[in-house]
Amino acid sequence: MIWAAIIISGFATFLIRFSAISQVKNSDVPEWLENILRYVPTSVFAALIFPEILFNDTDAIQFLGNPKILAAFAALLVTVITRNIAITITTGMVVLWIVTL
Amino acid sequence: MATNINKSLRRTEFYSGIKSVSPILIGVIPFGLIFGILGLEAGFTSVQTFLMSSIIFAGASQVIFVQLFSGGALPVITIFSVGIINLRHFLYSAAISKHLAHLPIKWKIPLAYLLTDEAFAVTIKRMSDEEDSKFSHYYLLGSGITLWLTWQVSTLIGILLEKTIPEELNLGFAIPLVFLALIAPDVIKYRSHAICALSAGTFAIIFHNLPLNLWIILSAIIGLLVGAIINKIDRPKKAIIR
Numbered sequence: 175m176i177w178a179a180i181i182i183s184g185f186a187t188f189l190i191r192f193s194a195i196s197q198v199k200n201s202d203v204p205e206w207l208e209n210i211l212r213y214v215p216t217s218v219f220a221a222l223i224f225p226e227i228l229f230n231d232t233d234a235i236q237f238l239g240n241p242k243i244l245a246a247f248a249a250l251l252v253t254v255i256t257r258n259i260a261i262t263i264t265t266g267m268v269v270l271w272i273v274t275l
Numbered sequence: 276m277a278t279n280i281n282k283s284l285r286r287t288e289f290y291s292g293i294k295s296v297s298p299i300l301i302g303v304i305p306f307g308l309i310f311g312i313l314g315l316e317a318g319f320t321s322v323q324t325f326l327m328s329s330i331i332f333a334g335a336s337q338v339i340f341v342q343l344f345s346g347g348a349l350p351v352i353t354i355f356s357v358g359i360i361n362l363r364h365f366l367y368s369a370a371i372s373k374h375l376a377h378l379p380i381k382w383k384i385p386l387a388y389l390l391t392d393e394a395f396a397v398t399i400k401r402m403s404d405e406e407d408s409k410f411s412h413y414y415l416l417g418s419g420i421t422l423w424l425t426w427q428v429s430t431l432i433g434i435l436l437e438k439t440i441p442e443e444l445n446l447g448f449a450i451p452l453v454f455l456a457l458i459a460p461d462v463i464k465y466r467s468h469a470i471c472a473l474s475a476g477t478f479a480i481i482f483h484n485l486p487l488n489l490w491i492i493l494s495a496i497i498g499l500l501v502g503a504i505i506n507k508i509d510r511p512k513k514a515i516i517r
Contacts, residue, residue: 177325179350181359183340184330190361192387194369198376203369210503214363215392216461216468217475219335219454221491224484226451226474235480242448246455253456254392254463259302266452268447 241273281410287460288410292417295397302453303393303422304429306334309449311433313338313441316447317345322436328430333424336360338450338492348488356491372438374402375412384414389419392457468508471502 194203203211227246231237239244249266256262307328316323319341330339336357343353367390375383399414440446462469475498482490 175350176319176344177473179344180323180327180340181351183336184327185333186354186358187331187336188388190358190364191368191390192384193365193389194372195375195383195387197372198381201449205487208299208369208504210365210389210499212367213468213499213502214360214366214405214495215282216356216458216471217502218360218363218491218495220279220462220472220475220498221292221459221494223337223451223454223458224479225490226448226481228287232452241401243403245448248428248449249455250459253362253459255357257460259453259456260305262456263305263449263452267444267446267449275443 241270244273245270284408285410285413288408289415289443291401292397292414292419293421294303295401295414296393296418296421299393299397299419302456302504303334303425306453307426307429307448308433308436309446309453310334310337310341311430311435312437312446312472313450314341314430314435315434317341319345324434325427326431328426329423331357332388332426333357333361334366334426335454343488343491346488350491351387352487354457359492359495363392363396364390367392367399370399371395371402377409378412382412386415386419389415389423391419391422393422394419408409441480467502467505470505471498474501 223246227242228235228237228240230240243264248269249262252265253259253262304359307336310328311324315321315336319327324341327337329338331340331402339356339360343356344350352389368387375386378386395428397418398411401414402411458472463469465476469473475494478494478497479490482493485493
């Protein structure tokens, strides 16, 4: 079952990447569709970020005294300044460790 | 003579592709390491975790796959979530298609397989140059293969290191940090992206206890519709299509 899910996910991923490339002529995405699809990364990644940061180990929302919020803000600040993924990860993790360990 | 020139042009494009993607590897390596660790922690075997990196070959999708699947989501929901996350690749495929239109299918299949966020980002820059050569697909091949190898090796190292890394380090937290770094430039720059992120994030929290792990799909769809609507409202004023 796991293998089937992995292979289908892989095949689906490939098909999406292959979709327009497979065409012989230029394929233009209609503007309305492009206008929606360009928000996919922001939307999907934000949907993944928020719960990861705001929920604590017991699966409850925690704003006060949540070390992950502090770490995420530090990482956000650093990523805006440096635009560097490695420095961003390092900053976020180090702040989290300083607060929790 | 002409074949020699062509040969050296191909080689130049290939190596330029490798070179262009090298700075980005600093972000890819930790992501791959963490995926390897996460896969094992989520209960997948080493072989499953490792092969996922070549079968799916898409970082964010692989993370969601292991999280949802190990969290007991139905396979169909897991696959559908992976599909939603990868919809962005449809845009890449369309944007790059006219530069690859002249190629035979035996080229198109491997190039499509290698079309990740990073490979697209560097290649589309090269292809929209004025001196777009007829060999610029070698640029995509060079950057794509480099990213592929880096992703496989870093996943493998993550798998091998998993036992040695103490759980208190909370390494899984690096994943949202990677995503944060990916979306931050657009979110800071464009109102539509900022509102899109806030709505998707808020609804992800609200929907978190919905059955079937539907929260990713639903909150992502709400986010991108909100983004598109705000864009529509903003555009006449600024003429920015982002």
